[in-house]
Amino acid sequence: MTAQILDGTATAAAIKAELTQRVAALAARGVTPGLGTLLVGDDPGSRWYVAGKHRDCAEVGIASIQEELPGDATQEDIEAAVRRLNENPACTGFIVQLPLPRGIDTHRVLELIDPDKDADGLHPTNLGRLVLRVNEPVTSPLPCTPRGIIELVERHGVDLRGADVVVVGRGVTVGRSIGLLLTRREVNATVTLTHTGTADLAEHTRNADVIVAAAGVPGIITADLVKPGAVVVDVGVSRATDPETGKSRVVGDVDAGVREVASWVSPNPGGVGPMTRAMLLSNVVDTAERLAAS
Numbered sequence: 001m002t003a004q005i006l007d008g009t010a011t012a013a014a015i016k017a018e019l020t021q022r023v024a025a026l027a028a029r030g031v032t033p034g035l036g037t038l039l040v041g042d043d044p045g046s047r048w049y050v051a052g053k054h055r056d057c058a059e060v061g062i063a064s065i066q067e068e069l070p071g072d073a074t075q076e077d078i079e080a081a082v083r084r085l086n087e088n089p090a091c092t093g094f095i096v097q098l099p100l101p102r103g104i105d106t107h108r109v110l111e112l113i114d115p116d117k118d119a120d121g122l123h124p125t126n127l128g129r130l131v132l133r134v135n136e137p138v139t140s141p142l143p144c145t146p147r148g149i150i151e152l153v154e155r156h157g158v159d160l161r162g163a164d165v166v167v168v169g170r171g172v173t174v175g176r177s178i179g180l181l182l183t184r185r186e187v188n189a190t191v192t193l194t195h196t197g198t199a200d201l202a203e204h205t206r207n208a209d210v211i212v213a214a215a216g217v218p219g220i221i222t223a224d225l226v227k228p229g230a231v232v233v234d235v236g237v238s239r240a241t242d243p244e245t246g247k248s249r250v251v252g253d254v255d256a257g258v259r260e261v262a263s264w265v266s267p268n269p270g271g272v273g274p275m276t277r278a279m280l281l282s283n284v285v286d287t288a289e290r291l292a293a294s
């Protein structure tokens with residue numbers, strides 16, 4: 001068996017085309033959604049990611065609001081910038097690009113974001129809403145990567161209802177939050193969360209219909225850990241030097257050999273990353289639509 005590809009680049013492009021239509025419909029009602037970003041310091045990687053978010057915005061017609069602070073900005077400077085974005089009526093939702101410089105209390109900064117403007121969907125209030133409102137429609141921003149993973153899998157025709165999903169990794173952006181979405185009634189999967197303290201990882205993954213690999217350990221998911229025909233989503237982002245080109249490149253958690261066993265595999269890069277970006281835009285458009293309807 002050679003696995004089929006869960007193509008995040010193509011799926012994200014389709015979602016962006018849908019969002020372009022929704023933004024045009026909002027524009028016809030006099031509403032322009034705006035994404036704000038706060039970038040602190042001059043890390044080239046973070047700058048590149050932020051630039052990508054604004055390119056995505058331009059593509060679908062979302063306005064861009066950019067706040068930038070130098071690397072020696074104080075906690076107070078950063079919190080003041082968050083308050084400006086909270087109060088800016090042109091800003092429908094915003095993100096604080098992570099990581100923040102050493103010495104900054106990141107939790108304090110992130111908790112200051114107005115939950116209704118939390119485009120990353122990771123504010124404690126929004127995660128708490130997902131915990132508490134399990135049987136109600138979601139009316140708050142959703143965590144982008146988990147939402148992107150579910151969209152990626154479902155848009156390729158994979159039915160998650162009743163599926164046994166094993167998540168590997170307990171980080172906040174994926175491991176901790178994805179179960180909140182997968183176990184909602186509209187998805188109805190059963191979720192096992194594994195981590196570095198799991199006694200026998202293989203025992204869990206070998207029984208899984210779907211594996212979400214978000215451990216950040218290159219190649220941790222090898223073919224012998226995968227049930228034949230399972231769906232494997234590669235979320236891990238590590239960097240390694242390519243021995244042929246000498247250049248740094250992204251390496252995921254899923255070993256190449258898994259493609260011989262699985263039914264579907266997400267490439268990395270080109271899988272979950274582009275979907276996360278598309279879901280950031282979706283959160284902004286969803287919020288703008290909710291505001292326009294209220």
Ligand SMILES: Nc1nc2c(c(=O)[nH]1)N[C@@H](CN(C=O)c1ccc(C(=O)N[C@@H](CCC(=O)O)C(=O)O)cc1)CN2
Nearest residue numbers: 049095096097098099120250269270271272273274277
């Ligand atoms: N406030 C946030 N900060 C950070 C986040 C986040 O979601 N919110 N995530 C990362 C960086 N990031 C977005 O900010 C991000 C990383 C990677 C990708 C992506 O599409 N990657 C490509 C591969 C790119 C490469 O080859 O280097 C892919 O997977 O195909 C998008 C966004 C930390 N900070």
